[in-house]
Amino acid sequence: MKPRTKFQHKVVEASKSLPELSPAQIRWACTHVIERIGRRTSKGEITCLDCGEVFHNTTSRKRCTCPHCGAKLRIEQTRKLRFEQHDYAAFITACDGLQVIRIFMVDYYAKIGSSPRYYMTEVMQRWIAPDGRFCTLARLRVWGTMYYDSWIYSSDLELRNEAWAYGQIYTDDIYPHIRLIPELKQHGCRKVLRGVNTTDYFIALLVDNRAETLAKIGQEELLRLYLQRDGRNFERYWPSIRIAARNAYTVKDASLWCDYLDMLRELGKDLHSPKYVCPDNLREEHDRYMVKRNRLRAERRKAEQEAFILKCEEAYQQAKARFFGLAFHDGKIRIHVLESVREFFAEGEAMHHCVYWNGYYRKDDSLILSATIDGKRIETVEVSLSQLAVVQSRGVCNKNTSYHARIIDLVNRNMSLIQQRIAA
Structure with a gap:
């Protein structure tokens, strides 16, 4: 060219x-x-x-x-x-x-x-x-x-x-004796930054004020992460970076520090406080707040799940209330109808299958029953109300138990009780 x-x-x-x-x-x-x-x-x-x-x-x-x-x-x-x-x-x-x-x-x-x-x-x-x-x-x-x-x-x-x-062609094998133009020295360049494209590094120092600032305050790891971007928006970290600079705090693990700040933000901590921004033991504080963040997320999920269950409960009650109280047994196995969406959730969690997450409580043609022995769940049974037949019966992780045939037979022998509730 x-x-x-x-x-x-x-x-x-x-x-x-x-x-x-x-x-x-x-x-x-x-x-x-x-x-x-x-x-x-x-x-x-x-x-x-x-x-x-x-x-x-x-x-x-x-x-x-x-x-x-x-x-x-x-x-x-x-x-x-x-x-x-x-x-x-x-x-x-x-x-x-x-x-x-x-x-x-x-x-x-x-x-x-x-x-x-x-x-x-x-x-x-x-x-x-x-x-x-x-x-x-x-x-x-x-x-x-x-x-x-x-x-x-x-x-x-x-x-x-x-x-x-x-x-994209570059190498970290760089001859140790380098010559820099005065402008690069003025913008904070003293040495080559390993692990990043040297061309991108030099250009960033010349045209990007934040890259220049990170170089001048000695935050080498943050500068490396900033140049790599890693999908992060550094705008949200910048106030905390300024706090770290004023307190002469050097970030030695940039990714971990940014993750730590994200957790503090989610927990509502003051990211303008050196107490949080400049921890003596970053990894220890990171792990401690990760436990708190995970606990908070679990509580939020539980609250959201509870609200969702309450929202679905009324529709399920109206659709299947006539079957509530229906139960039968053969002396060892007891089978009863699940009477609330909350019971679907508990059944799915205990049995590790999708009876709750796939919304079986919303299916008009399905009646879900739980088979137990001495109060312990054995299998979950789905009955088709239109065909009056067992569609499936699943144990833990959707595997059949040794009682599988006996459970299906017990349901079939008592299918008339379900038919009576439909006709009522």
Whole structure:
């Protein structure tokens, strides 16, 4: 893509003046970005692919140190002879008043008996202006691939559209010596924030007052959560963040702290009070108020359920009152009609089935009975009033009991009592 704006023209020209990586930078990328490998055979012999030496090690650990070159190795027990790795390395610098994030692909190839080979190719540059404008220079990528590192190395670094393929590429493997433009330093940037896209981080500091504030007051974890958003509306947390800042309180677990504030808000606590906003032991207070919140929610659900039951009770009484008091037994099993919606709720809770939640008390053609032995519920029976037949009989978790056939037979033998109530 050809440059069209003054900013893009400036970026293209400034890119030509970027220096080659120094030997120290290349050495850092090869030793910190790429994991060095030790191949272990079934006999416990480990070959260091860094220096080629062989040593004996039977430990079950996945990592060890080569006694010959001191390299920290990731052990792979395998018979293969060739190994390769591909990963990103980032270098942050400033050029012509612009912030630059340079992304290199580090390719590593190793073979038993040969020295490892490293190749570094610059695949992308992110240029950020002090006012938050940005653009991307990158090589072409293979479209339609699932691999984010499928670059066409023979292509040129050119202006590319801000598509997902380029905008979401970043790494936490960043060369420790960075150069920042003065504007970023003025907005509170002192170091790179791990775990977030560095481009998004820099732009947020330059254009977002709240990101700048969080950086300047040292709330790193809150800033990380703010940049990730996590579906949270930070507007409701901001007054409490200001209280924490005034009391020199540093939030070490941002997600837990925000969850804690949400519970305090639900419980009606004062979120402008340092007593609540700045707990000495966040996890302990979080768990304590979670118990209170859950208890409050249970009480609310119970009250709502009670109101709903009362609302449905009158209709059930009118529809099925003529069957109330109907009961029969065979000397061991007693079967009786459920006489209230509250009894449906208790039946469903005890038997772990849907007689209440599926609203069987609203079904005009259904008569629900409970079969018990010595007062203990055994099965719940549904009878069709139009067909005068048992539709179903369910025990705990909808399973049949050993009394299933006996219960159905008992209901069928007393179906005339139900018929009499219908005719009455």
